[in-house]
Amino acid sequence: MKVLVAVKRAIDPNVKVRVKADGSDVELNGVKMALNPFCEIAVEEAIRLKEKGLASEVVVVSVGSSAAQEQLRTALALGADRALLVETSAILEPLNVAKYLSKVIDNEKPQLILFGKQAIDQENNQVGQMVAQLIGSGQATYASSISYIDDQWVVEREVDGGSQTLALSVPAVVTCDLRLNEPRYASLPNIMKAKKKPLEVIAADTLGARVKEHVRLLGVAPPPVRKAGIKVGSVSELVDKLKNVAGVI
Amino acid sequence: MRTLVIAEHFAGQLTAGTWSAITAAIELGAETDLLVTGGPDAPAVADQAALTLGLHRILLAQGTMFEKALAENVQPLITSLVADRYTHVVADASSMGRNVLPRVAASLDVGMLSDVIRVVSTDTFQRPIYAGNAIATVQSLDPIKLLTVRASAFAQAASQHDRCEVMAVDGGQSASNIRFVSEQLTVSERPDLSSARVVVSGGRGMQSKENFALIERVADKLGGAVGASRAAVDAGFAPNDLQVGQTGKIVAPDLYIAAGISGAIQHLAGMSGSKVIVAINQDAEAPIAQVADYMLVADLFEALPELERVL
Numbered sequence: 001m002k003v004l005v006a007v008k009r010a011i012d013p014n015v016k017v018r019v020k021a022d023g024s025d026v027e028l029n030g031v032k033m034a035l036n037p038f039c040e041i042a043v044e045e046a047i048r049l050k051e052k053g054l055a056s057e058v059v060v061v062s063v064g065s066s067a068a069q070e071q072l073r074t075a076l077a078l079g080a081d082r083a084l085l086v087e088t089s090a091i092l093e094p095l096n097v098a099k100y101l102s103k104v105i106d107n108e109k110p111q112l113i114l115f116g117k118q119a120i121d122q123e124n125n126q127v128g129q130m131v132a133q134l135i136g137s138g139q140a141t142y143a144s145s146i147s148y149i150d151d152q153w154v155v156e157r158e159v160d161g162g163s164q165t166l167a168l169s170v171p172a173v174v175t176c177d178l179r180l181n182e183p184r185y186a187s188l189p190n191i192m193k194a195k196k197k198p199l200e201v202i203a204a205d206t207l208g209a210r211v212k213e214h215v216r217l218l219g220v221a222p223p224p225v226r227k228a229g230i231k232v233g234s235v236s237e238l239v240d241k242l243k244n245v246a247g248v249i
Numbered sequence: 250m251r252t253l254v255i256a257e258h259f260a261g262q263l264t265a266g267t268w269s270a271i272t273a274a275i276e277l278g279a280e281t282d283l284l285v286t287g288g289p290d291a292p293a294v295a296d297q298a299a300l301t302l303g304l305h306r307i308l309l310a311q312g313t314m315f316e317k318a319l320a321e322n323v324q325p326l327i328t329s330l331v332a333d334r335y336t337h338v339v340a341d342a343s344s345m346g347r348n349v350l351p352r353v354a355a356s357l358d359v360g361m362l363s364d365v366i367r368v369v370s371t372d373t374f375q376r377p378i379y380a381g382n383a384i385a386t387v388q389s390l391d392p393i394k395l396l397t398v399r400a401s402a403f404a405q406a407a408s409q410h411d412r413c414e415v416m417a418v419d420g421g422q423s424a425s426n427i428r429f430v431s432e433q434l435t436v437s438e439r440p441d442l443s444s445a446r447v448v449v450s451g452g453r454g455m456q457s458k459e460n461f462a463l464i465e466r467v468a469d470k471l472g473g474a475v476g477a478s479r480a481a482v483d484a485g486f487a488p489n490d491l492q493v494g495q496t497g498k499i500v501a502p503d504l505y506i507a508a509g510i511s512g513a514i515q516h517l518a519g520m521s522g523s524k525v526i527v528a529i530n531q532d533a534e535a536p537i538a539q540v541a542d543y544m545l546v547a548d549l550f551e552a553l554p555e556l557e558r559v560l
Contacts, residue, residue, distance in 0.1 A: 016514070017379040026383050094351070095360050120495075122378055124363050129320065129351035138321055138427030141348050144489070154430065159344040160443075160498075161259065162490050164317070165430040172426075178479070178496055179489060214360025218373065218386040226521065229542040231533070235555040238527065238545050246525045246542065248504040249447075249471060249560070 001170075003046040003055040004110035006101055006131075007039035007075055008092075009068040010121040019222045026220055035071045038116025040078075042176040044183040045146060046114055047079035054148050055112070057081050061104055063097045065089055069199060076194035077186035083197070088204035090211075092122075098130035099209035104202075105135055110171060112153060117142050117175040132173035140166050142177040250279035250371065253308075253331060255340040255349070257318070258287060258294045265444030266341030268301075268405035273398040274339040275303040275406065276368045282306045284330065286323055286421070288316035295415045302409040309415055314423040317432075318345050321424035324352040329420045331393060332357060337371070342397035342499075343443075350395055359391035364499075366402035380495045381518040400443055401501030401522055435490050440474050442491060447473030448502045450493055450520070453480040454509020454530065454549055461486050463553040464508060470560040476500065476520075478510045494519035509549050512537030529553070 011017060012032040020027050049055040060075040061084040062068045072083035086100045115128035132139035140155035147154045153172040156165045232238045242249045252274045257264045274281045283304055285295040295309040314322045331338055340346035342364045354361035367375040373388045449468040451461055468475045477487035479494050493500055495518035505523035512535055521540050528541035529552050538544050
C-alpha cells in the first residue's frame with residue numbers, strides 16, 4: 001500500500017515568535033524553520049507502517065516555497081521514499097492547499113493519507129478534513145493509534161470527552177495527534193542517503209486547481225500582557241489573597 | 250444576513266461551548282438559528298435550546314446517522330441548509346466543530362476561520378496564532394463565513410421564558426466510507442474542564458498518577474475541574490482529555506491553580522486567559538511565574554494537602 005504524508009514547513013517550535021513593529025505580520029525573516037511537529041508524527045507513523053510491512057511506499061508532499069525542500073529532505077532522512085513539492089509563493093490558505101493536495105492524490109492514488117492535526121504557526125486545523133471532503137473519503141482526526149484490520153483503517157482518536165474508535169474504508173484521511181508516536185531522529189548516514197532520494201518539484205499552477213483568496217490578514221498584534229504577580233509566603237497567605245483581594249473563592 | 254449555529258450536546262444537555270457559540274453568533278447581529286442533530290435525545294435538547302435568549306428558530310435533524318456526529322454524515326445536512334440561506338455558520342471550536350466545519354467549507358468552496366476570539370464586524374474577526382503569541386485580525390472575503398469560536402472567549406447565552414419555534418429538517422446521509430466502532434468517554438462528577446469556574450491542574454511535578462489525587466481533592470473543595478499539563482499526560486499521570494494547552498483544552502476560568510507545572514509555551518497558550526492564576530512550584534524561576542498573579546514557592550506535597558485543609 002502507498003501512504004502519502006502531507007507536511008508543512010513551519011517555525012521551529014523552540015523559537016519565540018515576535019510581531020513585526022508595523023503590525024503587518026509576525027517576523028519570520030532569519031527565524032529558524034522546521035518540519036511542523038505534528039507533521040513529524042505523521043511521517044513517523046508512515047515509516048512505522050512501512051517497517052511493519054503494511055506500507056510499500058511512503059511519499060511525502062508539501063505545498064509551499066522552494067525552501068520547503070529542506071523539510072522534505074528531513075522527511076526523506078527519517079525514512080520516506082520520495083518527495084513532492086507543489087511549489088507556490090502564494091500565502092498558504094487551507095482550502096487552496098487542500099485543492100493542490102487533492103490533485104496530487106488523484107495522481108498518486110495512495111491508500112492512506114496522513115496529516116499532522118494542525119500546524120503550529122497558523123493553527124487552522126483544517127487541511128486534512130478539507131482534503132477528505134474534496135476526495136470523498138472518510139476522515140479520522142486527532143489519531144492516537146492506527147491499525148489495519150480486514151481491509152479497513154481502524155483509528156482511535158482523541159475527542160473532547162475521551163476517545164472514539166472509527167473504521168475507515170480505503171483511501172482514508174487520518175490526522176495525527178501528539179500521542180500517536182514519538183518521532184525518531186534522523187541518523188547521519190540517513191541524512192546523507194536522503195540527499196540522493198527523488199524530490200520532484202511541481203509548479204502549483206500546472207495542477208489545474210481553482211484557487212483564490214478567501215481570507216485576508218489585516219494585521220497582527222501581540223497578546224495582552226498580564227501584569228506582574230506577587231510571591232506569597234504561605235498557603236494561608238495565598239488563601240487570604242484569593243478570598244479578600246482577588247475575590248475568586 | 251442570517252446565521253446558523255451548530256449545536257453540540259452530551260447526555261441530553263447542550264454543551265457549554267454551544268452556549269458560547271450562540272453568544273458569538275448573536276454578536277454578528279443577524280437572525281440566528283440553531284441546528285440540533287442527534288439520535289433519540291435530540292428533540293429534548295431542541296426543546297431546551299428553544300428557551301435560549303436571542304435565537305430565532307431551532308432546526309432539528311433527528312436520525313440514527315447523527316448519533317455519533319460523524320463529520321461524513323453531518324456535513325451534507327449542514328451544506329444543504331447553509332447554501333443560499335445563511336451568510337454565517339458558527340460552531341464551538343470543540344473536537345466536533347473542528348472536525349466537521351472544514352468539510353462544510355470545502356463543500357461550499359469557501360474558507361474558514363478557526364478559534365475566533367473576537368467578532369470585530371460581520372466579516373472581520375480576531376484569532377490567536379503561534380500558540381497565542383500573536384493575535385491576527387482577519388477578514389473573510391467569501392459570501393458565506395464559517396467560523397469556530399473559542400468558548401472561553403465568549404459568555405454563555407442566557408435563557409428566557411418564551412420558546413422559539415422548533416422546526417424539523419431533513420438531510421444528511423449514512424456515509425459508507427466510515428463506521429463508528431466504539432467510544433470510551435470519561436464520566437466525571439466534576440464540572441466540565443472547558444467551562445469550569447475553577448480549574449486545578451497538575452504537571453510533571455506531581456510525580457505519579459496516585460499523587461494526582463492531591464489535585465483532585467483541592468479541585469473538589471473548590472467545586473472545580475481537574476486539568477493537567479502535556480508532560481503530566483505524556484507521563485500517564487492523567488488522561489488525555491484533561492490536557493490544558495495549545496493542543497488540548499483552552500480554558501479561561503476565574504481561578505486557575507497550576508501545581509508542579511513549569512509553564513511551557515504550549516501550556517500557557519491554553520490557560521493564560523484565566524482571570525486569576527496561582528502557581529505552586531518549587532522553582533521560583535519557572536516560566537509559569539511570568540503569568541501567575543500569585544506564586545507560592547513550596548513543596549507540592551506539603552502545600553496541596555494544607556490548601557485542601559484550609560479551604
